[in-house]
Amino acid sequence: MSLLKKTKEILLDILFPRFCFGCGKEGSYLCQDCQSCLDITEDIFCLCSVPKRLVFSRNMNSAKCTQCLSKKLNGLFFPLSYQNNLVKELIRQFKYDPFVKELAKPLAELIITHFQLIDKEVWKDKILIPIPLHKKKLRKRGFNQAEEIAKELANRLEIPLLLNCLKKAKTTSPQAELSKKEREENIKGVFWIKNEHLIKNKKILLVDDIYTTGATMEEAAKILKKAGAKEVWGVVVAREPLSN
Ligand SMILES: [Zn+2]
Numbered sequence: 001m002s003l004l005k006k007t008k009e010i011l012l013d014i015l016f017p018r019f020c021f022g023c024g025k026e027g028s029y030l031c032q033d034c035q036s037c038l039d040i041t042e043d044i045f046c047l048c049s050v051p052k053r054l055v056f057s058r059n060m061n062s063a064k065c066t067q068c069l070s071k072k073l074n075g076l077f078f079p080l081s082y083q084n085n086l087v088k089e090l091i092r093q094f095k096y097d098p099f100v101k102e103l104a105k106p107l108a109e110l111i112i113t114h115f116q117l118i119d120k121e122v123w124k125d126k127i128l129i130p131i132p133l134h135k136k137k138l139r140k141r142g143f144n145q146a147e148e149i150a151k152e153l154a155n156r157l158e159i160p161l162l163l164n165c166l167k168k169a170k171t172t173s174p175q176a177e178l179s180k181k182e183r184e185e186n187i188k189g190v191f192w193i194k195n196e197h198l199i200k201n202k203k204i205l206l207v208d209d210i211y212t213t214g215a216t217m218e219e220a221a222k223i224l225k226k227a228g229a230k231e232v233w234g235v236v237v238a239r240e241p242l243s244n
């Protein structure tokens with residue numbers, strides 16, 4: 001690390017000390033102890049609301065149960081359950097506090113640990129695309145949390161990151177306040193594709209922070225496949241299984 005960068009980091013530490021969201025210890029937003037207490041899944045589960053554990057190997061081109069074969073997403077990778085209170089807190093802080101942008105690093109690390117647990121090189125021949133935010137929302141929030149996680153993943157896994165392909169056309173009502181049916185309606189037609197040639201025949205890891213009903217990811221996968229993507233896999237920090 002360069003001296004300038006090191007000095008900048010020390011200064012930032014003094015001016016803005018970080019405290020662990022789990023135990024309050026000073027030094028980082030997620031300390032080693034709290035991180036090691038998180039129960040990272042060693043399996044892959046289906047997309048459906050009653051998650052089923054699946055047999056998975058790197059060469060498989062989808063990981064879904066028979067009821068989900070018509071879905072556009074090929075499968076979903078997630079290290080954690082959104083039921084866990086610390087996970088909930090980390091994601092909430094990351095979404096709404098512009099000062100904790102660097103939480104992307106430990107969150108991406110959790111995803112990588114999950115990848116390593118299920119199959120060492122599941123990312124190998126793939127490219128990363130984050131779920132985009134609408135321009136207006138991006139300006140308001142300051143950064144796109146999905147993009148920050150995707151950037152960290154791209155750095156660590158050394159695979160390409162495409163930020164100029166999947167775009168969001170309009171602002172939508174917050175998904176969290178809607179029912180499953182309303183979510184599907186709300187998200188319909190919101191994405192569009194730029195630079196189609198960059199995704200043709202590609203295997204894509206589509207990144208977001210959480211997966212709830214999956215309506216957003218499914219809509220994005222639909223449009224990416226229409227544009228010629230070969231595979232589209234969801235990658236999130238946590239999933240919330242819903243049964244409605
Ligand atoms: Zn801690």
Ligand SMILES: [Zn+2]
Nearest residue numbers: 046048065068
């Ligand atoms: Zn299923």
